[in-house]
Amino acid sequence: MKKNQIKVEGNKRRSCIQNIQRILHGQLLFVLTFLAVILGFIIGFGIREARPSADFIQWIGMPGDLFMRSLKMMIVPLIVTSVIHRRVNVAHNEKVMVNKIEPQDIFADLLRNIIPDNLVEATFRKTQTQFKPEIVWIEQKNIGNSSNTTADKKQTLEMVKTVGKSDGPNILGLILACMFIGIAAGKFKEKAKIFIDFFAISAEIVLQILLWFIWLTPVGVASLTAASLAGANDITETFISLGYFVLTVTLGIFFSQAILLPLIYFAFTRKNPYKHILSIKRAWLIGFSFGSSALAMPDLLHACENVNKIDKRITRFVIPLCCSSNADGSALFISAASMFIAKFSGYTLTFGNVLIIGILTTFSTLSLPAMPSASMVAVVMVLSAINIPVHEVSMLFAVEWFLDRLRTGANVESHFICAAITDHFCRRKYRLKEEDVIIYPESEMELIVN
Structure with a gap:
């Protein structure tokens, strides 16, 4: 009984210590982020009065830009590992095509992206309807004074709808594919233990890397806030x-x-x-x-x-x-x-x-x-x-x-x-x-x- 009592008391103390560490850990990041926001406001308003150039604002916001890029870098690994473990922009600068796309095109792209045709490509590209200019010949009838008519062919430029690709991960496709993989792995039970354990530890590794990046939040927030205010x-x-x-x-x-x-x-x-x-x-x-x-x-x-x-x-x-x-x-x-x-x-x-x-x-x-x-x-x-x-x-x-x-x-x-x-x-x-x-x-x- 004494050994069990000592063990329970030890567990209580360990739990209390873990709670305190977790609270301090979370509150420290909160305090640092809050101070970073204040610092960003001070720097942003101060720089704004000097009317800085676009290049200067770019370098002020560079740490924040790198912080955002680090978060985006971990999106695909986070989705793939987490979903399997738990089972559960216009390309080529063709801005004109945005106005041409109809609701049915957007819905069609949604369905195509849910089921990707290439799982590897889905990590960095996705399907998107595009409109590209093409030269086409159209037949134009010329009606004269007599009963005879003539037909001429004329060149014209038209926007032709095509199914293309745009940069950026196909998040929907990755989620669905990884969900199927996780469900299928669960059917094999013990045989798939090594496979599931691999993605379980991979998810922990990705979360650890993300946690390191999250601790850079104060630097990124101060940088981006200052740059946003200075250039607003x-x-x-x-x-x-x-x-x-x-x-x-x-x-x-x-x-x-x-x-x-x-x-x-x-x-x-x-x-x-x-x-x-x-x-x-x-x-x-x-x-x-x-x-x-x-x-x-x-x-x-x-x-x-x-x-x-x-x-x-x-x-x-x-x-x-x-x-x-x-x-x-x-x-x-x-x-x-x-x-x-x-x-x-x-x-x-x-x-x-x-x-x-x-x-x-x-x-x-x-x-x-x-x-x-x-x-x-x-x-x-x-x-x-x-x-x-x-x-x-x-x-x-x-x-x-x-x-x-x-x-x-x-x-x-x-x-x-x-x-x-x-x-x-x-x-x-x-x-x-x-x-x-x-x-x-x-x-x-x-x-x-x-």
């Missing part, structure tokens, strides 16, 4: 647009937490949603404070099992699964941020673009890295998929400290809703009664960290 024509308009974006995301997340999720809960359980949602207020505050739903997991488990009497067999499966693959708040932010940056950069989004943003946002939240500001990586991925420059993403870091915590709170609430609805249906199917529910004592909650 209308700073007032920029801040107004950013304010509207923050307001849009805030209202969207508020609507999701206060109305949509409670309605879903009531529709399935026929219970008062607000009474049960208020029971997770401490877990919500922890998620909001530290920007991590994983750190809120012990308190969320306590609220689910001890307050709401949800079976621990359900919570211990659903809550960790949701923490790794269910991010409602993050999905709302990624889609809104992608459309905001596209609009701010002067791009007009078509129905096909919006559809691609929605699909990519859904898949990206399923394999979102468990690291600070991971949603920003997803925003870069989505913008790259629709050929929109990612440099303006630096503006979002100015408000990331607030929106990151806001969407984390929404994620925590959605985790609870998933667990509660699952418990409701399991009770009906297996006819579980209150006395059949298994819960853990409060003392054991501290051991649940990951």
